Amino acid sequence: MSLEQKVMEGMKEAMKAKDEARLRGLRAIKAEIIKAKTEPGAGGEVSADVELKLLQKMVKQRKDALEIYQQQSRQDLVQKEQDEIDVIEKFLPAQLSTEELKAELQQIIAETGASSAADMGKVMGAATKKLAGRADGKAISAAVKELLAK
Numbered sequence: 001m002s003l004e005q006k007v008m009e010g011m012k013e014a015m016k017a018k019d020e021a022r023l024r025g026l027r028a029i030k031a032e033i034i035k036a037k038t039e040p041g042a043g044g045e046v047s048a049d050v051e052l053k054l055l056q057k058m059v060k061q062r063k064d065a066l067e068i069y070q071q072q073s074r075q076d077l078v079q080k081e082q083d084e085i086d087v088i089e090k091f092l093p094a095q096l097s098t099e100e101l102k103a104e105l106q107q108i109i110a111e112t113g114a115s116s117a118a119d120m121g122k123v124m125g126a127a128t129k130k131l132a133g134r135a136d137g138k139a140i141s142a143a144v145k146e147l148l149a150k
Helices: 003-017 020-037 048-071 075-089 098-112 117-130 137-149
Strands: none
Touching: 003 020, 003 048, 020 048, 020 075, 048 075, 098 117, 098 137, 117 137
16 A cells, blocks of 8 residues: 555544544655656656655654744644644654664664764765665764764
């Protein structure tokens, strides 16, 4: 079952349950899928890879907005963004814990032969490909800096 089909099923269930927060998040996902399908060169299809990137982008956008709303003490908007993040994250693969992330990165560092902060680009390239969807870019970057500084 594709992401779009899962979202449509979820929307039906949310409508029946009158769950507005879940429905709002699912509609946002559907809108992004439709937008991706209509982009030039997409051919009306969206690969699983593109779907994953779409979901990650949506979560990142909402987390950035959430941060701004928290700084402005807008609890009503904070709750809306958090609800949407929760819905979108259900479609993403399980995120790595800090310990799991560091273990994966140590393996990547060993494979690339990186030894100092100057090799960070090499490690980040390999890490973002290998850990796509399972870890946030900021978390990967912070962990790589920490590991290479040792």
